[in-house]
Amino acid sequence: MAFSPFSATIVHMATFHATALIRSGKELSWSEQLRMVLQLSFPAIMSHISSIVMQYADAAMVGRLGAADSASIGLVSSSTWLFGGLCTSIVVGFSVQVAQAIGAKEDGKARNLMKEGILVSLAFSFLLLFLGWGISSSLPGWLGGEEAIRDNASSYFLVYALALPFMQLNAVSSSMLQSSGNMKVPSILNILMCCLNILFNSLFIFSSGVKTLFGLPFWFPGLGLGVTGAALATMLSQAVISLLMVLFLLFHSPLLGMRKGERIAFSAKDLKAAVKLSIPVGFEQVVMSGAMVATTRIISPLGTIAIAANSFAITAEGLCYMPGYGIAEAAATLVGQAYGAGRKKLARQLGWMSTGLGMLIMTCTGILLYTCASSMMAIFSPDAEIVRTGAEVLRIEAFAEPFFAASIVASGVLRGAGDTFVPSLLNFLSMWCVRIPLALILVPKVGLKGAWIAMCGELCVRGLLFLIRQKWGKWLDRNPVIAIE
Secondary structure, three states, X not given: OOOOHHHHHHHHHHHHHHXXXXXXXXXXXXXXXXXXXXXXXXXXXXXHHHHHHHHHHHHHHHHOOOHHHHHHHHXXXXXXXXXXXXXXXXXXXXXXHHHHHHHOOOHHHHHHHHHHHHHHHHHHHHXXXXXXXXXXXXXXXXXXXXXXXXXXXXXXXXXXXXXXXXXXXXXXXXXXXXXOOOOHHHHHHHHHHHHHHHHHHHHHHOEEEEEEEOOEEEEEEEEOOHHHHXXXXXXXXXXXXXXXXXXXXXXXXXXXXXXXXXXXXXXHHHHHHHHHHHHHHHHHHHHHHHXXXXXXXXXXXXXXXXXXXXXXXXXXXXXXHHHHHHHHHHHHHHHHHXXXXXXXXXXXXXXXXXXXXXXXXXXXXXXXXHHOHHHHHHOOOOOHHHHHHHHHHHHHHHHHHHHHHHHHHHHHHHHHOOOOHHHHHHHHHHHHHHHHHHHHHHHHHHOHHHHHHHHHHHHHHHHHHHHHHHHHOOXXXXXXXXXXX
C-alpha cells in the first residue's frame, strides 16, 4: 500500500480543515462545532469498531476450538490489557503536547515532540517485552488457571509480549496523526489491520485440509497452531500496519511529516511534561487492569465455563463502548488544540458536545446490547451454556452504558487539557472502592452475575464522578502543558 503526497493531502484535507478553524481564531457557531466533533469522531469510531471486530474474529475462531482454548485466552486477557494500557500511557504524554503545540501554531515543536514520542515509546515497549517474556510461563498459575489451560495461556501471552513493539509503534503513530486532526488514515489502516488479522487467523489457527466454500471443495493450507496461531496472526497484522502508519506519519503528514534539515532535539522540558502526563495515566492503567486481574482471580474458581463466558461477554460488550473511545479521541484532539490556542471557552463547549454525543450513542448501543445479547454470544461459541451465561451478564451491563460513555469521553476531554491526575484518581476510587468489594461479596453468592452486577454499579458511579469533574472541576484553570518549565 503506497501513498503519494497528493493523495495524502486529499485524505487529510477534511480533518485538517476542521481543526484549522480552531487555529484561525474564528468564532464558531454551535452547528460548526457539532460538525467539527462529528467530522473527527466518525473515522475514530470506525477505527475502534474495526479493532473490536478483530477481537470478535479472534474470539469466534478460537471459540470453535473449544471452551478450554477460549478460557486460556480469557485467563490472561486482563494481563494483556495491563501491558497494552501501559503502552498507551506513554503515548498520551506526548500526544497531548503535540495537540496543544499545533493549536498554538508551534508546528516545528509539534514535529520534534512527535519524534521524541516515537523513540521514547519504542524504548518503553521493549522494557515491557522483556518483562512479559520473563513472567509468561508463571502468569497462568498466578491467576489461578486450571492446569489444563495453562500451557496455551502462557504461549498466547508470550507471543503477545513479543508483539508489543509493533503495537506501540502503531499506537504512537496513530495517536500523533489524530492529534494533528487526521482521523481518517488511522481509521483506514486499522480497518485494513482487521482484514489482515482475519486472513492470518484462518491460516494460523486451523489445520490444513479440504474445506467447502459456496458448495465447492478446496484445499485449505492451515498451520493448525490453535491459540498460539491467534496470537501470531495478531502480531503479524500489527507489524504490517504499524510500519505503514509510521511511514505515512513521517513522510506524508502535512503538519507532522519530516522536514529537511530538522533534527530531533531531546528537551528536558518536553520529557518532564510527558512524564507528568504519563505517570497518572500509567497509574490508571495499572489500577484498571489490576482490578480486572483481581476480578479474573475472583471468577477463576467458578470454572472453565464461567471464565470463557466472562471473556466472550467482555469482547461482545466492546462493540457497544468502542464508539465512546472514538469520540474520546476526537475530543482530546479538539480540546487540546483549542486549549493550546488559548480558547478555553471553545474547549469547554467542544468538551460538553463530545460528552453528550457519546452518551447518546452509547445509550443506543446499550439497547442493542440488551436485545441482541444471545445472538452476540452465539458468534463466539457453539456451547449453549457459555451462550446462556454470557447473555445473562450482558443484559446486566447494558444499563450502565450511558454512564460508561460519560466516563470514557469526559476522560478524553480532560486529557486534552492536560488533566490526567484527577481522572486516574477517580478510576482508582471507583474500581477498588466499589467494583472489587462488591464482586468479592456477590460472586460467592450468585456466581458470574455477581461480578457483572458489581461492574454495572461501579460504571454508573464512575460516570457520575466524571460528569461532576467536567462540570465543576478546575481542569481549565492551568497553563497548557507545552508551557511547563
